Amino acid sequence: MEEMRIPLRKPDGVVRIKEEGLQAVISARASDDGAGLYKLYLLGREGSLLLGTLLPEGGVLRLRR
Numbered sequence: 001m002e003e004m005r006i007p008l009r010k011p012d013g014v015v016r017i018k019e020e021g022l023q024a025v026i027s028a029r030a031s032d033d034g035a036g037l038y039k040l041y042l043l044g045r046e047g048s049l050l051l052g053t054l055l056p057e058g059g060v061l062r063l064r065r
Contacts, residue, residue, distance in 0.1 A: 001018065001019040004018070010033075010038075011035075013060075015028045027062070028062065028064075031060060032060055037056075
């Protein structure tokens with residue numbers, strides 16, 4: 001599986017998903033618009049999964065799983 005990129009609308013950014021062995025590695029990076037922290041969910045046909053909170057790091061918001 002090659003890396004999949006999913007754009008974020010608010011805040012502006014991108015989620016990257018890639019396969020490493022039997023695991024999926026998910027990372028997200030978004031602009032820090034100063035409006036607070038954002039939760040990141042994956043949405044599918046069967047519902048949603050909370051991945052975590054995008055946290056400030058180096059002037060942007062990031063999440064790694």
